[in-house]
Structures are given as structure tokens and as C-alpha cells.
Amino acid sequence: VKKDEHYIADLAYGSSDARHMWAESKEDQASALYFDANFEDAFKIDDISSVFHYELLAKNGGLNSYMTEEGKGEILCSDFDGILNEDKLTNIPLAVSISHASEDHYLDVDFDKKVPDLDCKFYDELSVGNLRSEIHSPETSNEEVGVSESSVLVPRCFNDQFGKTAKEMHGDLGSKCRYQMPVEDNMGLKCSLVSDVKYVQATNDDRNTLEIGSSFNDDRDNTHVSFPYVKPPYISIYTHDEVGSASQCTDVDDFCVEDPSTDSCAETKITRARQRRLCRPPQRYLDGTSSLKLRLHNAKKHPSSLLEDKDLGVRSLKKHSRKALEVKASKTWASDMELDSDEEYEPVESSFNGRKFKRNDRRKSCQPWTLDEVVALVDGMSKFGPGQWTAVKKTFFLSSRRTATDIRDKWRNLVKTNCRSSKGKKDDQRNNSHVLPNPVIERVRELASAPPVLRGRGRGGRKLSALKCPDMPPYLAE
DNA sequence: TTTAGGG
DNA sequence: CCCTAAA
Known part of the structure; x- marks a missing residue:
């Protein structure tokens, strides 16, 4: 997470390839992440x-997230x-408990839809040593850490040394590590859940390790x-063959x-995933599907306010998100492209005769037809x-x-x-x-050569195109 | 808001 | 694709 950006939004950015992540409480008591x-x-x-609750821990420099039974979301x-x-500190890792x-x-x-190319997602921009995730039990008060029943989404680790210590881990955690939930969808996506993990923590010192505790007490070393x-x-969301x-x-x-x-999801896929991130147009440009509406980082316009007002945290962010929900997809997509940290979106201001004009610095990514x-x-x-x-647009390009x-x-x-006249187009092949x-070119020429019809503005305008178009279905030719 | 044009 | 005037 870069300092000048909106925190919650970028926490979501940090979670592998997830662009956004948010919790939403529904009417029917079921909440969703x-x-x-x-x-x-x-x-x-x-x-x-x-x-879900999220909370930044200043002391540890990490994010603490937990979930309670009764909350306001x-x-x-x-x-x-x-x-x-x-x-x-350049990144604030996120762990979801x-x-x-x-x-x-x-x-x-x-899954609402098949996600065919959901590769291994790598958390490639993570700064080590600032993770701290604890699990807060619903039963206990929010202050207490420690829980009897809990699950934690644990990272997928591509380190063979993990394999060594996994035995150790197994001995420690025993059968408490029990979940590897498959997704019912045929995609074969799995979420790895470790139950009864009491904490996952990256050390802040030079040891550079990630700790998993199976039970919690004040002396964690035990x-x-x-x-x-x-x-x-x-x-960790990853595909399986079956x-x-x-x-x-x-x-x-x-x-x-x-x-x-031995993993097939090696460097190439990292690169590929990253390139896809860079190339893909912002979601809000794809179409207005529901999931895109809540954009916390719409609130990032005023990151300084977070600095100034600590108490602003909860409600203001909520307000921001709600507002963002209502905000119709607008052309602020450039602010959506926090893909490269060095590229900062800055509206270009130029003054002309005292008046100021703003324009977007970057244009929409070119999508070839x-x-x-x-x-x-x-x-x-x-x-x-x-x-x-x-x-x-409404007929053929609605989505x-x-x-x-x-x-x-x-x-x-x-x-x-x-x-064009054929003289201008030399060796166009x-x-x-x-x-x-x-055939397509021919149709373009036909339609383009249609005599200029009275360009009736608005829907009332009479369209003579039917006369020029033999393909026009009869019912349209009234 | 939508179109037409110019860039 | 962007920007603006005009309808």
C-alpha cells in the first residue's frame, strides 16, 4: 500500500490479483466478502x-481483520x-481471518461465471515483515485475541522449505488443520482454510519468517x-485440474x-498475470455489472483527510463506500490504475487566459476492434x-x-x-x-454510399436506411 | 444527453 | 480515443 493512496482499496489491491475486496452485509443477515x-x-x-472488520494496527504495521457475529459491517x-x-513501509499486507x-x-x-484463466495469483508486491493477522472470536470481546473455532485463509507458499516445516506445523497444529474446501463449481477452485489457527504473523525482525500459531496465549513462543x-x-485461490x-x-x-x-505456475505465469493486469481496462469500463459498483478507492481523492482525522476511520469510510456505490461509472478510470506504483494519476492542469482546464493524463487503453x-x-x-x-449501442453493444x-x-x-478512392490505397494487402x-468491406461501402439521408435528430428522425438496405427485415421496413 | 466534427 | 460545440 502506498502511503498516498486509499488504504482499504489498496489492501485489496495487495491481495494477489484482487483489485477490490469488500465486505457487504445484506438484509437477510448473510454477509459476504x-x-x-x-x-x-x-x-x-x-x-x-x-x-468482517478490518483494522489497521499501527504498532505492528499490519492489518488486522476479523469478523464478528454481530456488527454493522x-x-x-x-x-x-x-x-x-x-x-x-511501502506495503501493508493484508490477511483475512x-x-x-x-x-x-x-x-x-x-462463481457467477466461469473464470477460465484464474491462474495462480501471486502476491508479488508484498513487503515482508509487516503481516499480522489475528483472529478475534465472536464469543470473546473485541479486545481479546483468541478463539476456539476459526478459520484463516492462509497463503499458498511456494517454498520447499515450507514443506519441511510443514511437518513441524503438522505436529503442532495436528488435525486442527483440516480444511481444504473445494469449490463446488467445476472450475475446481479451492480455498485453503486452516482451522483453529490462532494467529499468523510475520515477524518484524530480521528473521523474516511467518509464524502460525495453533493456540494463543501471551507467550506465543510455546x-x-x-x-x-x-x-x-x-x-490463495488457485485452480486445480480436477x-x-x-x-x-x-x-x-x-x-x-x-x-x-516443479510448479507450473512459475515465473511465466507471474509475468502473464501481471501483464494482464496492466493491459486490462478498468472494470468500470467493461460493463456495469453489479460487483463493480462499490469502489472504495473512489474515496482516495482525499487521502490527507485520513491523516488528519483518526476518528474518521469507521464511518467516513463507510460513507465513502456508500457514496461510491451510488456513483455511476464515470471517466475517472485513471485513478483506478494503481498497477504501477510509479505512475501516479495527476490531472493535468493548464491555465489559459486565467481559466483552468483539466484533462486526463492518460487515455483509455486501446482496445482493438x-x-x-x-x-x-x-x-x-x-x-x-x-x-x-x-x-x-443498445442493440448490438449493450454489454x-x-x-x-x-x-x-x-x-x-x-x-x-x-x-476511399482506390488510388490512395496502395498495396493494402x-x-x-x-x-x-x-464481404464486410462491401457492406461498409454499400452503407456508406447511401445518399445522405435527412439526419433527423432524435428518434423521430425518419430513417430511410431501409430503402437502401436489402437485408432489412420486412417488419422493420414497416 | 446525444451527435457531429476536428484532432 | 479525446474534446467540444451544438442540437
């Missing part, structure tokens, strides 16, 4: 009748100062195990111990005629990120590039890798 990760549709971990952020004043009262509680991960701490993702019955595993070795040398899109555009043109870009203006621009370019099929 949402991950808005680097794929189209977020999935949700549902069926948790509790509320607030997000607790307090004591930022201790973290902010820590100059060397889930505690629950019922014995056989499990997380039901429910109960904890340590193993080298090698940049694991905190929230769903497997995978119910419970009582052996620690069964979960998430992998050797990097696919052939299908072009065909849809041509269809739309033939159906509605020129100038009805919103109609085309697309292309706006009516985009569509119009594309049409303009299509006409420009395909309907050299790049026929992305050249349009001839």
Missing part, C-alpha cells in the same frame, strides 16, 4: 452470517499515523511454528505446499441507419464497453479506410493479418 479480482466477474464468498480504520510515519462460531462452517465460494516467509499470496472430492484434509502437507521448481464487433457495427448501421449510435461515440468513431474510420473480410 467480495473479491473483485482480475477477471470479469467478481465472485463472492457467501453464506457467512457475520461481518463497518470498516474500521484507525491509527493510521503509526503506519504513515513509517517511511520505509474468518472466525465463525459454528463447527462445520465453511466458505461457499460461488505454540507457534515458523517457516521462511517468501512472499505468498494471502488469499475438482476432486477434496473434502477435508487433516494433513497439513495437503494444502499449499509446493516446490517452485474485433471482427465480431465490426460485423455488429455494420449490422447496426444497416438496421438503424446513420446517426443512431445509441440505438446501435460492451464500446460507447456510442466509440461506435460512431469506428464507423467513421471504417468508411475512411474502406471507401501487406498487412492482411487484420484486414476485414471482403
Whole structure:
């Protein structure tokens, strides 16, 4: 987490490829923890009748998150100062702890949509040594640490030394480590849950280890195990080749111990995932699916206020998030691209005759038009005629990120590039890798050569395109 | 808000 | 794709 950014949002950023993460309490008492990760549709971990709380611990420089039975679904952020004043601290790792009262509680991960390329997600921007995650029991007061029934999402560790100490861990934790919950979906996604882990902690000293404690008391050394701490993702969601019955595993070795040398999810996939993050347009541009609406980092515009007012934490953030929920997707996408830390979004201000103009520094990432899109555009043109870009948008690009203006621009370019006098286009077949099929080009020419129809503005405008278009279905030709 | 144009 | 005027 960079200091100048919004904390909660960036905590979510830090969790492997998840872009956003938030808890949401529903009317029917079931709360859900949402991950808005680097794929189209977020999935949700549902069926948790509790509320997540997040809280930054200044002393430890980490995030403490826990869940209580009865809560308001607030997000607790307090004591930022201790973290902010820590100059060397660049990242605040996030660990999610889930505690629950019922014995056989499990997380039901429910995917709205297939996520075919959900690779191993790496937590590659983590600064070691600032993790501290404790589990607060619903039964105990919020101040007490310690719990009887709890689950923690533990990192997947790609260190073979983890394998060594896993035995040790097993001996310590015993059968308490029991969950490896498969997702019911055919994707075979799994969440690794370790039950009865009392704390997971990265040491702040030079030992550079991550500690897992199976029971808690004040002298943690009695109960904890340590193993080298090698940049694991905190929230481990990974694909398996098969769903497997995978119910419970009582052996620690069964979960998430992998050797990097034998793992297929090695460097290449890290790179690939990262590149995908860089290339993918912001979610709010994809389409307005529900999961994208809550954007905590919309509140990041005023990070300084968090600095100034500690008490602002809870409610203000809540308010921000609620406000963000209502905010319609707007063209502030650049602020959404906290992918590279060195790129800071700054609106460019230039003054001209005393007046100030703002513009976005970065333009929307270029999304090349696919052939299908072009065909849809041509269809739309033939159906509605020129100038009805919103109609085309609503009919053929409803769920697309292309706006009516985009569509119009594309049409303009299509006409420009395909309907020129043939003298200007010399050896245009050299790049026929992305050249349009001839039938499409012909249709573009036909439609473009249609005599200029009276450009009736608005929907009342009479469209003579039907006359020019033999493909027009009869019912449309009234 | 939507379109048309210019860049 | 962006920006702006105009409808």
C-alpha cells in the first residue's frame, strides 16, 4: 500500500490479483466478502452470517481483520499515523481471518461465471515483515485475541522449505488443520482454510519468517511454528485440474505446499498475470455489472483527510463506500490504475487566459476492434441507419464497453479506410493479418454510399436506411 | 444527453 | 480515443 493512496482499496489491491475486496452485509443477515479480482466477474464468498472488520494496527504495521457475529459491517480504520510515519513501509499486507462460531462452517465460494484463466495469483508486491493477522472470536470481546473455532485463509507458499516445516506445523497444529474446501463449481477452485489457527504473523525482525500459531496465549513462543516467509499470496485461490472430492484434509502437507521448481505456475505465469493486469481496462469500463459498483478507492481523492482525522476511520469510510456505490461509472478510470506504483494519476492542469482546464493524463487503453464487433457495427448501421449510435449501442453493444461515440468513431474510420478512392490505397494487402473480410468491406461501402439521408435528430428522425438496405427485415421496413 | 466534427 | 460545440 502506498502511503498516498486509499488504504482499504489498496489492501485489496495487495491481495494477489484482487483489485477490490469488500465486505457487504445484506438484509437477510448473510454477509459476504467480495473479491473483485482480475477477471470479469467478481465472485463472492457467501453464506457467512457475520461481518468482517478490518483494522489497521499501527504498532505492528499490519492489518488486522476479523469478523464478528454481530456488527454493522463497518470498516474500521484507525491509527493510521503509526503506519504513515513509517517511511520505509511501502506495503501493508493484508490477511483475512474468518472466525465463525459454528463447527462445520465453511466458505461457499460461488462463481457467477466461469473464470477460465484464474491462474495462480501471486502476491508479488508484498513487503515482508509487516503481516499480522489475528483472529478475534465472536464469543470473546473485541479486545481479546483468541478463539476456539476459526478459520484463516492462509497463503499458498511456494517454498520447499515450507514443506519441511510443514511437518513441524503438522505436529503442532495436528488435525486442527483440516480444511481444504473445494469449490463446488467445476472450475475446481479451492480455498485453503486452516482451522483453529490462532494467529499468523510475520515477524518484524530480521528473521523474516511467518509464524502460525495453533493456540494463543501471551507467550506465543510455546505454540507457534515458523517457516521462511517468501512472499505468498494471502488469499490463495488457485485452480486445480480436477475438482476432486477434496473434502477435508487433516494433513497439513495437503494444502499449499509446493516446490517452485516443479510448479507450473512459475515465473511465466507471474509475468502473464501481471501483464494482464496492466493491459486490462478498468472494470468500470467493461460493463456495469453489479460487483463493480462499490469502489472504495473512489474515496482516495482525499487521502490527507485520513491523516488528519483518526476518528474518521469507521464511518467516513463507510460513507465513502456508500457514496461510491451510488456513483455511476464515470471517466475517472485513471485513478483506478494503481498497477504501477510509479505512475501516479495527476490531472493535468493548464491555465489559459486565467481559466483552468483539466484533462486526463492518460487515455483509455486501446482496445482493438474485433471482427465480431465490426460485423455488429455494420449490422447496426444497416438496421438503424446513420446517426443512431445509441440505438446501435443498445442493440448490438449493450454489454460492451464500446460507447456510442466509440461506435460512431469506428464507423467513421471504417468508411475512411474502406471507401476511399482506390488510388490512395496502395498495396493494402501487406498487412492482411487484420484486414476485414471482403464481404464486410462491401457492406461498409454499400452503407456508406447511401445518399445522405435527412439526419433527423432524435428518434423521430425518419430513417430511410431501409430503402437502401436489402437485408432489412420486412417488419422493420414497416 | 446525444451527435457531429476536428484532432 | 479525446474534446467540444451544438442540437
